[in-house]
Amino acid sequence: MLTVGAKSGMNPTAPRHGPAPWRCKQRKGAHTLPNEDFPLRVDxxxxxxxxxxxxxxxxxxxxxxxxxxxxxxxxxxxxxxxxxxxxxxxxxxxxxxxxxxxxxxxxxxxxxxxxxxxxxxxxxxxxxxxxxxxxxxxxxxxxxxxxxxxxxxxxxxxxxxxxxxxxxxxxxxxxxxxxxxxxxxxxxxxxxxxxxxxKPGVRLRRERRQTALVDAARTYFAKNLERELRVDEVCEAIGCTRPQLQAAFRTRLRHTAMEEFSAMRLDYAAQLLARGDTPGEVAERMGYRSGAYFSQKFKEATGNTPSAYRRLQQGLPARRLNRQQKDKDESKTSIAETPPKK
Missing domain, CATH: 2.60.120.280 (Regulatory protein AraC)
Incomplete structure (x- = not known):
C-alpha cells in the first residue's frame, strides 16, 4: 500500500526544506523586509x-x-x-x-x-x-x-x-x-x-517654552540665593526678554519671577536659622539691606520673627520678657482690674 508521499513520488521520511506549512502563515500586510522591521538602525x-x-x-x-x-x-x-x-x-x-x-x-x-x-x-x-x-x-x-x-x-x-x-x-x-x-x-x-x-499646537509649544524658562530661571536663582538679583540680569543669564519671563512665571506658577526668588531666599534663610545661625549672620550672609528689613520680610512670610523661628527649630524655650516689658504688661493688667469710681 502506497502512502500519499510515495504516490506522488516523494520520500515521506526526507527532511522538509524551509519552514513548516503551519509556520508560514503571516498576518496580512505584515512587514517582511529587514529595513522595514528595523527602520532606524545605527551603523x-x-x-x-x-x-x-x-x-x-x-x-x-x-x-x-x-x-x-x-x-x-x-x-x-x-x-x-x-x-x-x-x-x-x-x-x-x-x-x-x-x-x-x-x-x-x-x-x-x-x-x-x-x-x-x-x-x-x-x-x-x-x-x-x-x-x-x-x-x-x-x-x-x-x-x-x-x-x-x-x-x-x-x-x-x-x-x-x-x-x-x-x-x-x-x-x-x-x-x-x-x-x-x-x-x-x-x-x-x-x-x-x-x-x-x-507639529504640536501653538498652545503646547508655548507651554513647553514657558516651562523651560521657569526651570532655567529657578536653576539660576538657586545658584544666587546669597545676593539680590534684578529681573534684567536674570533675563540676560537665561536668554529671554522681561515679558517672556514674567508671562512664563505668571502662567505656570501664578506669581512673578521675583516673588519666586524672594520665596526661595527666605526658604534658604529658614534653613540657616534652623542650623543655628543668628538672624544677624543670616541677614549679612544673604545680602539683605539691613537686619530689620530681613526680619520684616521673614515675619511676613512665616508669621515668626527670625529669632523666634530659630528658637522653635532648635527646641529652645520662648525668650523671657525683659524687666521693662514685664513691668509694662503688669501695669496694663493692674489698670484693667481697677474698678471704676462711682
Whole structure:
C-alpha cells in the first residue's frame, strides 16, 4: 500500500526544506523586509563628547560628515544649522544631517551642559528628523542621560573645542553596542512622538517654552540665593526678554519671577536659622539691606520673627520678657482690674 508521499513520488521520511506549512502563515500586510522591521538602525557611533561649557566657549563653524545629535541638559546655547540659528534651552535637542554646517555659542551666564554625538545611519527613517527641534520627555531623557555619562568613558576628550574625538583604546566590553542600543531606542521614541504629533499646537509649544524658562530661571536663582538679583540680569543669564519671563512665571506658577526668588531666599534663610545661625549672620550672609528689613520680610512670610523661628527649630524655650516689658504688661493688667469710681 502506497502512502500519499510515495504516490506522488516523494520520500515521506526526507527532511522538509524551509519552514513548516503551519509556520508560514503571516498576518496580512505584515512587514517582511529587514529595513522595514528595523527602520532606524545605527551603523556606528563615530565621535561624541559631553561637558559643561564655559560662557566664552564657542565652536566655530564646521561641517559634519555624519548625523549629529545635539542635546542641552542645562543652560542655553545658540546652535548653527547651515544658515539657520536655533536657540536650544534646557531639554532641547536637534539633529544635524550629513554635510550640514554647524556651530555653537553659549547664551547667558549659566554654563550649558551639552551632549554632541556623531553617528552613521543611512536609512530613510532619519528623514523625519531633518530640521526638527525636540524637547525631551522623561522617557527620552533616560537614554540621553545615559549617553551623556557613557561618552566620557568611551571617547577621549578633544584637545581643542570643536575638534573630533576618538574612541579610547581600552573600552568596557560591548561599549559600542551599548551606545548603539541606547541611541537607537532614543531615535525610535522620538520617531513615534514625531509621527503622533509632527507639529504640536501653538498652545503646547508655548507651554513647553514657558516651562523651560521657569526651570532655567529657578536653576539660576538657586545658584544666587546669597545676593539680590534684578529681573534684567536674570533675563540676560537665561536668554529671554522681561515679558517672556514674567508671562512664563505668571502662567505656570501664578506669581512673578521675583516673588519666586524672594520665596526661595527666605526658604534658604529658614534653613540657616534652623542650623543655628543668628538672624544677624543670616541677614549679612544673604545680602539683605539691613537686619530689620530681613526680619520684616521673614515675619511676613512665616508669621515668626527670625529669632523666634530659630528658637522653635532648635527646641529652645520662648525668650523671657525683659524687666521693662514685664513691668509694662503688669501695669496694663493692674489698670484693667481697677474698678471704676462711682
Amino acid at each position: 556606528g557611533v563615530t565621535a561624541g563628547w559631553a561637558a559643561e561649557r564655559r560662557p566664552e566657549d564657542v565652536i566655530p563653524a564646521a561641517r559634519t560628515d555624519a548625523w549629529q545629535l545635539v542635546y542641552v541638559r542645562s543652560g542655553t546655547i545658540e546652535e548653527r544649522c547651515d544658515d539657520r540659528r536655533v536657540l536650544l534651552r534646557a531639554g532641547g535637542l536637534l539633529f544635524h544631517q550629513p554635510a550640514e554646517t554647524f556651530g555653537m555659542r553659549p547664551v547667558g551666564e549659566v554654563p550649558p551642559d551639552v551632549l554632541r554625538l556623531d553617528f552613521l545611519c543611512t536609512q530613510a527613517g532619519m528623514d523625519r528628523f531633518r530640521g526638527a527641534v525636540f524637547h525631551a520627555e522623561p522617557q527620552e531623557q533616560h537614554d540621553l542621560n545615559w549617553l551623556m555619562d557613557a561618552v566620557t568613558e568611551y571617547f577621549e576628550p578633544p584637545d581643542t573645542l570643536g575638534q573630533a574625538t576618538v574612541p579610547k583604546e581600552e573600552q568596557p566590553y560591548g561599549a559600542q553596542q551599548q551606545l548603539t542600543i541606547h541611541l537607537e531606542n532614543l531615535l525610535i521614541l522620538l520617531a513615534r512622538r514625531y509621527k503622533r504629533a509632527r
